[in-house]
Amino acid sequence: MSTAVQEPPTPAHTIPSNPTESYTSSSLLTGADVREASRNGSYTKSTSGLAKTYIQANLIILPSRYASDFRLLCARNPVPCPLIAESESVGKWDAVKSWLTGLEGTDVLSAHDIRQDVPKYMVYKDSKLVKSHCSDIVEEWTEDHVAFLIGCSYSFESALSEAGLPPRNTTSDTIVPIYRTNIPLCPAGVFTGGTYIASMRPYKRSEIEKVRDITRAFSVTHGEPVAWGWDAVERLGIKDIDKPDWGSSPVSTDGSRFGAFHGDEENVPVFWGCGVTPQEAVMMAGLEGTIMGHAPGYMLVLDCRDWDIVSKA
């Protein structure tokens, strides 16, 4: 299996892919930097493009009675729900554990406070949003909460760019379009009825096998695409490719409406599993109690690096 990931001598500090956000500090080079700046309130923006090569994770925090079912949901649906790590024990906000091959002996998340280390949080009570984009969850976190860290496709975007195949959302400075699909998740306990959520990046038809090869190795950040081609749009039950459920409308190579390119060799939609999937599954389950997570785009930045999680197969 080929991969474009190379270990550079020092982390690269590059331009953020989202133009609506900019650094407040050029010193946020590592995951620990981002977490500290979020914790002390000096960084409050999207983590897109920050601390390159450091893995960014989706954060989902649940009452402990749902932990076992959620773990199973991830185990049964590893492509859209790649579980990287979870609280070392119930109620612990300063230590996580991981069973992932490749992460033994690496600091997934050194000195941290999971209640404050994300720039923006969302809080739900009895499945209703009660706080949006708050700066911490110190008050809401209880001795009964368990935090789960889920892989995010930011990781393989760098690898694609390094291989000369930059995702169009990065070159067009837009947010990756995300769609609900009709692919059912394998049910797990209280989590039933969910479906895959997919992110989409257009490529030339001739590039798809290389794109598959590169992203394949990123097994804990969704891995290779789940579907590609214009026929996949219908198969996935996507009504209008120009109207994603989250993110920006997709961009065609000549700037015209992407959906008009049906059949075009230059603009073929390629879909990956997306970390919004487990969040939606949690919301659909109608859980009781307080559930928390990062605000979309405001991720938890880890200490481990892209090359720590790339499978060596």
Added chain:
Amino acid sequence: MSTAVQEPPTPAHTIPSNPTESYTSSSLLTGADVREASRNGSYTKSTSGLAKTYIQANLIILPSRYASDFRLLCARNPVPCPLIAESESVGKWDAVKSWLTGLEGTDVLSAHDIRQDVPKYMVYKDSKLVKSHCSDIVEEWTEDHVAFLIGCSYSFESALSEAGLPPRNTTSDTIVPIYRTNIPLCPAGVFTGGTYIASMRPYKRSEIEKVRDITRAFSVTHGEPVAWGWDAVERLGIKDIDKPDWGSSPVSTDGSRFGAFHGDEENVPVFWGCGVTPQEAVMMAGLEGTIMGHAPGYMLVLDCRDWDIVSKA
């Protein structure tokens, strides 16, 4: 998570669930017994109901160049393709390895010859069947082959019976009905375009949550159902529930046509991931070279037991 699996003092020896087959020897109490009898030719029938509590596995043998992609297919689709173990190294027919939690320190497969220990084999060349139900594959096996062992739902059938919820295929002495579905497998390298294959066991609507609870723990033998209810039949793209793609037609409680019971509380279809899935995915991939596997119903019986693989969560 509840489970009905209890470790009995000695393996139970019960009536085979398939009336078309019977034991040639009442001494086949363990996995090793079945393998030895298959190897020396004294046992040539289906393994259904044999060596109770010993795990039975689907066997798929591939040229080594496809091994990495096949491993990934299983990792990305663990519910229909639960990989239990594989050849310790390429070409090795007398040793397997397993990474499964719960199987460390247990003998998955002690003294064996994977080329002779299954009662009946199938052989494909360049994706075409060339030998059906042959007694060994000693001639076909090469130094370049890798064997994969995939979980089988026979394991949880015993647990359901012990909990007073015997699958109807066991009480009616029929073969479990198996269907192609439209749920896409997550692609993995050469393995693209495959879909879930599902086995079906009817239950009363009021029993479904208990059935889910019992089978949930069998995570390496498909775990809890992937879908249930009459609406699932349409959702899975099953045209006629009375005409399964493999196995016997389903049986209704009063002996009439099962499909006539649409909406009936006593006869609700419940679907599980099925080990035929990876076999179909392999066949669809149009691989070159010699591929081998067990003949349907003639499984590889392991040394490990139901309780070795039941998750303790």
